[in-house]
Amino acid sequence: MxxxxxxxxxxxxxxxxxxxxxxxxxxxxxxxxxxxxxxxxxxxxxxxxxxxxxxxxxxxxxxxxxxxxxxxxxxxxxxxxxxxxxxxxxxxxxxxxxxxxxGSEMHTDVGERRSLRLADGSTVHLDSASAMNVDLRGRTRQLHLVQGQVYLEVLLDGRAMEVDVGDARIQVFGTRLQIARFADHNELVVLSGKAMVVQGGEQRLVSAGERVTFDATRIDPVQKADMKTADSWRNGRLRATDMPLGQVLERLAGYQGQRLWMLDEQAAHRRVSGDFSLDRPAESLAALASTQQLQLQGVLDHWLIVR
Incomplete structure (x- = not known):
């Protein structure tokens, strides 16, 4: 399509x-x-x-x-x-x-995860509230990540594959990779093979076991990825290891269809570790707020205010 x-x-x-x-x-x-x-x-x-x-x-x-x-x-x-x-x-x-x-060809609702087989034999695993468009007709297979997070298992068939993420383009040379669009940045994790992030005149080559973050203006240096926790969401878990508190809260709030609004910027950068259930995000949020001494306030089922 x-x-x-x-x-x-x-x-x-x-x-x-x-x-x-x-x-x-x-x-x-x-x-x-x-x-x-x-x-x-x-x-x-x-x-x-x-x-x-x-x-x-x-x-x-x-x-x-x-x-x-x-x-x-x-x-x-x-x-x-x-x-x-x-x-x-x-x-x-x-x-x-x-x-x-x-309006996207493939999408999931809030709290839903889905796996789909493409016409070329590749498999796309979509996280909660994710959307993607696919065009496999040309010499280069084109994918466009509209929002959310996907895990790709690419079947090599002699053709190149590219994934558009905002203004950036990811050239896929491997078979397993994970791409995510968060509120303030995008992320690529390569689990097998290699991939290249290209944006304007800048590019980064990412090998298996590495990750890179990027946004509309820059591509950050390549870092080592935590392979044990990178795709834990596929099993309904968020395994955080020294992750910013704001990012953990954003993921959990997103699983119940809410946008995060943190009133304390310093708390957002606080590093936390833990194993949280994505299938029961309200319970995970309440437990995390208790341990971090935070107060949660939902507004119209669309926002989650943290103070």
Missing amino acids: PAKQFQPAPQQEALEWFSRLRQPGCDEGERQVFAAWCQVPQNAQAYAELETFWQQLQPAPARPQPRQLTARRSHLGKWLALVFLLVMGTLAYLYWPLMQRL
Whole structure:
């Protein structure tokens, strides 16, 4: 099946630009980025429609006599427009990951794990709330990790394989590897063979037993991987060895469909070790919070506030 590249809709990006351009801190650099974004006809049309909608919300020019009434209507229109923008932005923030998953060829729900056999004989193991698109028709097999985490068992058939992860591209030379997209970084773990992470003019070769993290701006140095715990999630366990507390909480919260919000940045970098159940994330979170003297507060089933 052809790979699909899912990006935020032009209407959502237009909404974000509309709000950003009206912020006091908006500088010339951001306006130049906005001008480049408008070069795409769909983007320009979406922004023009939003501007037209905004103009329609504005009150008619004030008449000489009822100044007080016109001023009140003007303020009411602006407040209604602001509430509308906030509601639309909040809904997009909350439900965009779900829409991404539902629009992908292969995906799992929150708390679900699934294994799928591809047409070339390779196997994809998807973690909770993960999504991937696959195109095996060409000389190079193309995979796109939309979100979440996957464990790949690649069947060598004489063709190359590449996995797109955001702006980075992973060239697969091995047979077993694990790729994950977290909130603030991506990670590649090679269990067998080799793989190359390429991003812009930078690249890193990762061999069996090694791991590397990367984001939209850089690729970190290659490190040795903990092979005993790397794929423990496939058995419903999160085995942490000297792992940042914030990362452990993020994984557990994600298994119950929540986004993590830590109020104590120092606590997020605290190193912890342990064996946690991913199939019972609420119990694991409660036990971890107790040992680390943290307080957990769920908000609307979408956020988990930790303090």
